[in-house]
Amino acid sequence: MTQELPPHESHDSHEQTPDYETVSVPVLVIGAGAAGARTAIELAERGVETLVVGKRDHGDAHTTWAAGGVNGALGSLDPEDDWTIHAADTLKEGHFLNDPVAVETVTEAMPDRLRELDEWGMAFDRTEDGEIAQRYFGAQSFRRTAFVGDRTGEAMLDTLVAKAQSLSIPYRENVLVTELLSDGQRVYGAVAVDLEDGHFVLFETDYVVLAAGGASALYGRHSSRDDENTADGPALAYEAGAELMDLEFVQFHPTGMMGDRYGEEWDGRLVTEAVRGEGGRLYNAAVSASEASGGSGERGSPGGERFMERYSPDQMELDARDVVARAIAQEVREGRGTENGGVYLDISHRDADYVRERLPKMYERFQSLGVDITEEPMEVAPTAHYTMGGVDIDWETGATRVDRLFAVGETVAGVHGANRLGGNSLAETVAMGKVVGETVADRDPGSSELPASMRAYAERSMASLRELAASDGDVAPAELVEELRRVMDEHAGILRDAESLRVGLDRLAGLRERTADLRLDGDRTSESFELAVDLSFLLTVAECVLRGALLREESRGAHSRTDFPEMDPEWRRNLLFHRTETGMAHRSRGVAEPSETVREALDAGYELDYHHLE
Template sequence: MFSFKISKEIKTEVLIVGAGAAGIRTAIALKDHGISPILVSKREFGDAHTWMAAGGINASIGTLDNEDRWEIHAADTLREGHFINDPKAVESVCKNAVEAIKELEEWGCPFNKTKDGKINQRFFGAQSFRRTCFVGDKTGRAILDTLVDQAKKRDITCLDGVYIFKIVHKEGKVIGALGLDKKNQEVTFFHSSYVVLAAGGYASIYNKSSSRKDENIGDNIQLAYEAGARLKDMEMVQFHPTGMVYPEEYLGKLVTEAVRGEGGHLLNKHKERFMTQYSPEMMELDARDEVARAIAKEISQGNGTENQGVYLDISHKNEDFIKSRLPKMYERFKELDIDISKEPMEVAPTSHYSMGGIEVDFENGATNVAGLYAVGEATSGLHGANRLGGNSLIETVVLGKLTGENIAKVFRSDTHIDYPSGLLESLENSLMKKNYLKRPQDMMDTVKDMMWKHAGILRNESLLDEGIEKLEKIKSEFRVHSISGSELSFEEWWLNFDLINIVISSELVLKAALIRKESRGAHYREDYPDTEDDYQLNLICFKNKNNEITIETKPSGKISEGVQEALDENHSLDYHQLE
């Protein structure tokens, strides 16, 4: 059995939890301002979830549509977020996106180019212009490699195989974090007055997800919630329209939106192009929530394939075009003996991205807990009720830089808060007394199955109530079948923390979804199918003094005059030119 003792202490100026694009860009900004952060990652450096973001990154550089401008990008983002976005976040990202793309290009990111050497751009859903820059269908991989290279040039430290499971705080101020070190099989206390949460969202609390199983399971949500931070719009989970349906090991894995952006057609089992019924103007490139619901309805009406999916067909395009623009998809399906230049893929919706997350001040990345920051998918604000494809990658590099720069402005090297003697021993004892399971994976699978059924694409009061009841029963079983921490192996400690993250995130999603009695963006209530003006607000979740979830409402922010003008101009793209 594993002896749960805090055996190592590491002091660092800034601790960044997560080494994807958001975390690395934050670290680069800090290092460029003379501050030495430590990145920690559950996986090897360079193997973050960022590389799975395939299709592209948005910026109004106007290569193909020179009338595009950042205000229109912001207007599209707000419109598809159904106006519960944080306007400050939207404006900051869209205004700084062009500069961020230029920086990535200068750092060597190999963007696809036009014949005259400019960065190429493609169509992506629900956008008024072609503003999605790309590296084939491996954009996230290219951006991550570029950032890792820049971090290495700056000698930024990244500790692999470290799982941060608790924020340590005193009198409302961060003093560090506890982590499991997989390589050394030990518990480490990271002593730091500044902690940045950058380890993704919670889309993998569902049994069909585009993430790997140990990613995006709510690590940041649990850390922030237990530390006293406020969370926002936890009910907003994006279900990507096109995930793989077979083989089993590929279930839910992403088939990039770039396939539809390059002209792919969605067909039901009768080979009918069904989007003509649901969105005759925008077709396959309507917003992700609209396309996902259309596919779900086709399947539920008996029009799906034997594998409970629909067809995605790009075979009407030239084979060389497919190989050059969609190399990753071509290679993946070729390995499964499917030639997408000659036959269709089968796809169905998959849990993909969490628009909800930690509430931060987007001027500096700060939470309401002193010394605790968050960036990337860990946060909520940019995307509102639905995320535009291509906006997540640009968020990581724009707001990562902004957060790092703003920490640098307030940073003081003498702010390490001393902790009282006996604190670490007290933490050890309290953790040992909690309830744990010998085989937590079984319960994780049960929760994920429940969430897909009760808080998935199509929701209603009955399903959500039943989901909350089932989760309470699961928590009761947890207590009944629990064992002490002294009986756990290192791996079982690790998996138990996974389970805790999933349970907390699931409860927050269910309860927030029950309160929002309307349909807005990715949150669709069959019993409340309309969008209501009274609900154009944010749901704020936090832990109260009784250690229970409290949910309050907060008005959305004010849109600036320039962005409002762009909204009033009512731009739209004729997606039929893809035919």
């Protein structure tokens, strides 16, 4: 890797070409979570020089917020489980909109990836005989979710970072990539801003791997920190010429923190599915029959009705996330929610020591907020959590339709279909990270020398960013981001209809017009500058979500149209969007069929019986 350090930049407003640092490297990995780290590890082990860049401190990626576990059919507790049943569960949860190659690639690989993480030092919880322990997760036929208490993502990322450091993989933190250098046919590098001091960085590279996360921060109530999952990956790929697919499918996790007692900082933050996997129960705020007759209700009950008995009597709280989220939304809509618009999640019927052992992070978090979850319920409501859609890739390689541009992790679409099986997000990162690393390592390295046209394009991009930082209009970027989130909450939430979606698109167009009047302070290290860049990413992906939701005239998985409440077999198609000179265009394509072995697992009809937990 070679680089040229930048000279002191002149701030003369008449300067045409900003000074910048140039970094030349064979492979640039954008994103330092589990997907980016596992890709870089594979490349390094195959002798390929790689640079990983992240927009936060090293080790501070959104992977750490994935708490409950990671799937793989090890059969530690249920020996009859295997990868084909895992694939079948994934397809059923995705309502058969998944790419079957994606599903089979991930599920078949995961037992080996879990053993690999174990060898690298990930401290999985263990069974009495020393095997990797596994727990139930929603809509899974067997116990196949491996875990480290309720801090699995954090433990996974720590393990991957330690492995990367042992291989001396170079990493740059606090670098915000603003644009990929692409002619629509091939990618040549990227433009970025170093958030430490604001100087520009020009990356010239043979290959780019996007591992920059999803777009759940499009919504006001979401499980990410506000500066994470801001649609960087999908938007960068779209502008470079790749296609985006199925972005109308946004997963609303059923249990995000809700209520005045937690404070604004915690609103929407995830209450891990592991709480329900360990036996947590959901109650509404209605008066129960027992209370009405003077009884005391069952032990641990907060007094309301255990409403999942009406929606899913067999799978109860461990039904698919879209089913549970819609059930909660319906309870609230019909007046059986809490004063804050939520419901109660209760695990106080379990032994207190067991709860503290299996859910230490949840216990400590709520304890710090004055709630002892071993004695009282948590107030929860659905929260935007994951984008099933993203960049369309070839699932045998990870390649996009733009030459030398690859993508992995939540940035991509395909494996999850219309709704993600809990525990599959972390699985996808390490399974496909290895595949992408293998593919890129086997490719011809070519030349990373930047064509003159691309260098000129990069310099124009930097000039535009400098002008953006100096914008002196009347609207703060934070104001438009907040308004965009209101638009998405109100028009592209759990329940949708055509009229509301059209209003959402109109409001989105109005927000785009207002971006011409932004007000920043001229400092490229400022929060307002980063928000302005994020806003451009978010607007692009928000349009895909709204347009896809309007086009898809059916209800399937996480996409629920009140004006088209049934699933339509004719809509077993993926929606793809691409950029044209006149704006956003779309097409659709049919979904392939799974392999014969996975079809056999589907025909066998495996299914979780919640009452195994009782």
